[in-house]
Amino acid sequence: MNINDYRRGMDKILPDPKLKERIMKQTNEKKKYIPVRRVVNGLLAAALAAACLFTAALAASPDLRTAMLSFFHMEEREQVPSSSVTAKDPDISQTEIGALVKAQYVKMDRYYGHSGSLFYDLTWSGDNRTLLDSKFWEVKENELVPIEVELNTNTVAISYDGIRYQGELYWFVRDSQLFVTKGNPLGIEMMPEDEWYIQPISGRTDVVILNLAQGRQMEYTEYPVLYHLDTGEMEDILSETGASELEHAYSYLWSEDMRRVLISCGEGPNGQQEWLCDLEAKTLTSLDEVTGLDGEVTANFMDSETLILTEYTKDAEGLYQSVTCYSFHLISKQLVKTLNNAPYYRWFDEEPYGAMLFGSRCVLIGLDGQVQVIDLSSGERTAVEGFSFQHGDDFMISPSQDKLLYYHAAPQDIASLGVAQLGVIDLKLGTFIAFDREGFEHLQEEGIGWEDDNTVSINAHTPDYETQYLLMYQF
């Protein structure tokens, strides 16, 4: 499917002209009006109240500035490559930025997938169900070297809840790492039996989770099963827990040891519900019963026995207003408040401030732009010295949650992120280094993120789409 077809089709969807008439007529009949001054004053009062609360919270906290790290803005700048491709196969070059950052630039004549140091080019059948051909490359020194892999094909056929899920699953293990994929038929051609999705398990190369999906919109639901790659056997990992009885369960967050799972259920008649399932004890308990918190609470695993709980308050418009976080130990039942009623970060403010949440970490931005990183398991704070947060700045947590990617986006248009400054906070080392980028405006940057815990990457292409770039950085 080409998205331009969607855009052209969508352009033709317009409201009936009579609708405008209906609305304007209704405004004359029964609507009340709130004076602008009152609204502005109300907003100002709310903002000032939030600001006062935030300032007071900062001043009162005894945990403030127990640690500190300094921002180091490198003098050296990156010269972002942007030349068009000349070779047919991908090629790679390396450079150093100020002796502190290693950069690798992979230039490709078209889009190749990549996972870690492995690049691949997969050719699928017309219906996207069957893998017809595959090529793999590995990064060795300064080159992409073609490699052979022993690709296994499993025919999946699983019956669950009246649906017989089927298709082909492709996998291989290399350097103790599992690579696995499946075909994805086009949306319009997708049949109920196609709707199963692979979820690899950290550290495991023998099994994966298959999420079996069904339904649409509010009735969308998933159910996970364990799939043994060698034997092709399916295991109902949640059997006898009662989880299969949950309606509209759509998200499963697993603890690292796979002994527990947090299950989110859709907004049914009883609203959003979160459940904790213990696979060994065969119990299924609502999150509010487990924790004793009854507000709007979300959870994720800090470790296999500890949850990070986040409680939100909303304003009259239903927007998140403030957040409070707790660390909750599942065995001792100890509940520790680690973030107290911090304003929720709103990116669209002229000078945004508040709490940005990243699993077990929080980046707390003050009204003055000062930044602290908070460990949400302990409440310990690390102040960032010499750095002031500005509009366009953003952070992303690393897989280990010990590092934060920092970037400043200065997009020229919506087609590109426009990463003008790039850096990393290493919370273990207590460092924060960043550098400026030159020439980024010649590429259209589509994505930025962590490849692994040591490498961040930017996906980009030239404006003519002839050349794809993968830009990787190690700090």
Added chain:
Amino acid sequence: MNQTVYEHRLEEDYNAYSPAVYRLAMVYLGRYADAEDITQEVFLRLLCRAPTFADENHRRRWLLQVTANLCRDQLRGFWRKRVTELEDTIPAAAPEEQEALASVMSLPEQYRLPIHLHYYEGYSVAEIAEILKLGPSAVKMRLKRGRELLKLELEGSH
């Protein structure tokens, strides 16, 4: 500010933003009648609440956010109904355009809306996160999964 000025402003806003509001409601609900009801309610709320906006982009995002909220409420209202497809063909739309619309509409809700907001409305991940009240990482995941499901030629078609 008097009522006439408000209404003049409302008309301007309607002319500027009603297509985006209506389209998002269509993507969400799939039915013309429902999308019209939502559009009407959105603009009446704009008038009643008279919020102040930092700029026109902020105004547009607010309207789309209210649209998404109202659509969610609407779906709660007919919880057991299953509405996934455009009920009629779009006038003058070519077959491939109809097919493209149907493909996106057949996606689960959590993927359909981010795909529409990003690839039709042109919103960034952060903006979609605010409109749909999701975390940026959730939006990225949904865009990724949506792209995978559609096998869109997105990267080459901006």
